[in-house]
Amino acid sequence: xxxxxxxxxxxxxxxxxxxxxxxxxxxxxxxxxxxxxxxxxxxxxxxxxxxxxxxxxxxxxxxxxxxxxxxxxxxxxxxxxxxxxxxxxxxxxxxxxxxxxxxxxxxxxxxxxxxxxxxxxxxxxxxxxxxxxxxxxxxxxxxxxxxxxxxxxxxxxxxxxxxxxxxxxxxxxxxxxxxxxxxxxxxxxxxxxxxxxxxxxxxxxxxxxxxxxxxxxxxxxxxxxxxxxxxxxxx
Amino acid sequence: xxxxxxxxxxxxxxxxxxxxxxxxxxxxxxxxxxxxxxxxxxxxxxxxxxxxxxxxxxxxxxxxxxxxxxxxxxxxxxxxxxxxxxxxxxxxxxxxxxxxxxxxxxxxxxxxxxxxxxxxxxxxxxxxxxxxxxxxxxxxxxxxxxxxxxxxxxxxxxxxxxxxxxxxxxxxxxxxxxxxxxxxxxxxxxxxxxxxxxxxxxxxxxxxxxxxxxxxxxxxxxxxxxxxxxxxxxxxxxxxxxxxxxxxxxxxxxxxxxxxxxxxxxxxxxxxxxxxxxxxxxxxxxxxxxxxxxxxxxxxxxxxxxxxxxxx
Numbered sequence: 259x260x261x262x263x264x265x266x267x268x269x270x271x272x273x274x275x276x277x278x279x280x281x282x283x284x285x286x287x288x289x290x291x292x293x294x295x296x297x298x299x300x301x302x303x304x305x306x307x308x309x310x311x312x313x314x315x316x317x318x319x320x321x322x323x324x325x326x327x328x329x330x331x332x333x334x335x336x337x338x339x340x341x342x343x344x345x346x347x348x349x350x351x352x353x354x355x356x357x358x359x360x361x362x363x364x365x366x367x368x369x370x371x372x373x374x375x376x377x378x379x380x381x382x383x384x385x386x387x388x389x390x391x392x393x394x395x396x397x398x399x400x401x402x403x404x405x406x407x408x409x410x411x412x413x414x415x416x417x418x419x420x421x422x423x424x425x426x427x428x429x430x431x432x433x434x435x436x437x438x439x440x441x442x443x444x445x446x447x448x449x450x451x452x453x454x455x456x457x458x459x460x461x462x463x464x465x466x467x468x469x470x471x472x473x474x475x476x477x478x479x480x481x482x483x484x485x486x487x488x489x490x491x492x493x
Numbered sequence: 494x495x496x497x498x499x500x501x502x503x504x505x506x507x508x509x510x511x512x513x514x515x516x517x518x519x520x521x522x523x524x525x526x527x528x529x530x531x532x533x534x535x536x537x538x539x540x541x542x543x544x545x546x547x548x549x550x551x552x553x554x555x556x557x558x559x560x561x562x563x564x565x566x567x568x569x570x571x572x573x574x575x576x577x578x579x580x581x582x583x584x585x586x587x588x589x590x591x592x593x594x595x596x597x598x599x600x601x602x603x604x605x606x607x608x609x610x611x612x613x614x615x616x617x618x619x620x621x622x623x624x625x626x627x628x629x630x631x632x633x634x635x636x637x638x639x640x641x642x643x644x645x646x647x648x649x650x651x652x653x654x655x656x657x658x659x660x661x662x663x664x665x666x667x668x669x670x671x672x673x674x675x676x677x678x679x680x681x682x683x684x685x686x687x688x689x690x691x692x693x694x695x696x697x698x699x700x701x702x703x704x705x706x707x708x709x710x711x712x713x714x715x716x717x718x719x720x721x722x723x724x725x726x727x728x729x730x731x732x733x734x735x736x737x738x739x740x741x742x743x744x745x746x747x748x749x750x751x752x753x754x755x756x757x758x759x760x761x762x763x764x765x766x767x768x769x770x771x772x773x774x775x776x777x778x779x780x781x782x783x784x785x786x787x788x789x790x791x792x793x794x795x796x797x798x799x800x801x802x803x804x805x
Contacts, residue, residue, distance in 0.1 A: 336605075336606070336609040338605045348605075349603070350636075350639070352636065353675045353678075354675045354676065354678070354679045355600060355679070356590075356600070356601050356636065356675075356678070357594065357596075357600040357601060357603055358590070358603055358604070358636030358637075358639070359603035359604055359605040359606070360605075360640060361604045361605070361608075361618075361637060361640060361643075362640065362642075363605055366609070383619070417623065457570075466619075466623055467619035467622065467623060468612075468616050468619060469612035469613070469615040469616040469619065470609060470612060470615050471612050
């Protein structure tokens with residue numbers, strides 16, 4: 259009787275140990291489509307969202323929405339890395355165990371352990387130099403009621419460029435969405451910009467870096483393979 | 494360029510707090526004190542820390558900072574259209590790197606994890622970069638000395654800028670160049686870890702709210718503080734240290750800087766003295782943008798002032 263009782267207790271303890279070591283994967287959350295459409299004007303990205311796919315080019319806020327309920331034991335986020343595709347955390351050490359990080363780091367990595375494998379998401383605090391914008395690239399700027407498409411005339415600074423055409427509308431207080439088509443660039447087809455600003459009657463464009471929620475997703479990998487999209491919603 | 498007419502204009506959130514609310518005039522015989530810009534703004538200590546930590550006392554001033562930086566951005570563009578230059582400095586202790594970090598090893602907080610702890614903080618740093626802010630490093634972000642763009646001191650025309658920890662002795666534990674600084678920072682970080690543990694415990698038990706003042710020895714910053722410089726208090730506390738030290742440096746001019754004005758932060762108390770050595774020099778402490786304060790200094794070729802930026 260006593261032996262049976264002990265065995266029973268051992269069995270319960272083992273069962274508890276097994277269950278407590280199992281990871282709980284919360285469901286994916288749905289981004290608000292209206293909020294997404296107010297920020298993102300690209301039909302390609304909107305279609306992907308409607309289909310339940312996370313794709314490069316979407317703002318990082320989409321990732322925070324989808325993984326809203328995920329806990330720290332199944333994710334590691336905002337890891338500073340040296341370049342897109344790197345998994346190496348950047349961290350320096352000095353003194354008595356003091357750590358520091360290069361404040362100029364602009365590329366970050368999120369890692370999510372899903373039931374089916376590990377998802378890696380790189381996003382970047384972009385600028386025109388990093389995104390490899392060329393003179394002559396097509397740029398489409400989504401103004402209030404119209405889309406103005408022009409070509410890059412010159413790169414003035416890493417966050418300023420001139421376009422061939424003049425924008426007549428006065429848009430000083432607004433942050434506008436824009437797409438740049440890298441026509442002659444073998445490494446990149448298109449880049450997305452969530453903070454374009456321009457003053458009225460000007461051909462000068464500024465890119466205003468705001469915060470990480472507007473950093474575009476640059477690359478996705480699932481386990482060791484690059485993927486073009488991550489399907490978060492079951493079909 | 495006049496501070497009220499040309500810098501503040503109709504921005505009702507900027508208030509001059511030095512010299513009883515009036516900009517102080519630069520003596521004519523000092524000549525143009527700015528050589529490569531038309532106006533200089535110095536943003537003092539911010540001590541940004543991990544946003545949802547009960548030890549962070551910058552967060553209540555974050556919205557005001559975003560608004561201020563937006564204002565500076567537009568002003569800089571307007572001045573640029575007129576062929577004028579606005580230069581912005583952040584004079585050190587931008588981050589609070591002396592407090593515990595997020596990692597399981599409990600090393601100190603890094604600039605990246607502080608910046609990325611909340612979109613507002615990331616926005617502030619990006620806005621500072623957008624307006625080409627020049628950076629000095631202080632004792633709380635001393636690690637930045639390794640990186641280009643962060644300097645110990647700067648000379649803008651006749652204005653010498655420095656964070657201000659140089660006169661501190663080893664007993665102040667706030668001068669990275671003094672003995673025992675490394676050891677003391679390790680001890681203080683451990684004290685902050687204990688502070689944070691009990692603060693979080695009290696919050697989890699529901700005994701206090703998350704935004705209560707829980708950081709030992711510093712104000713939470715929840716209540717704004719727009720008070721003018723307390724000249725008497727500053728001189729009682731710091732005359733022998735900061736005022737004398739930097740005044741002598743200006744007068745001795747050993748490095749041939751030919752500076753007329755010394756501007757520091759570090760103390761978190763604003764102070765302005767135009768009467769150093771019988772009016773030949775000026776000493777400014779730009780105050781702080783943390784613990785409830787939102788101070789900054791403005792200098793043109795004609796005037797200078799310490800201002801505050803109201804939260805609403």
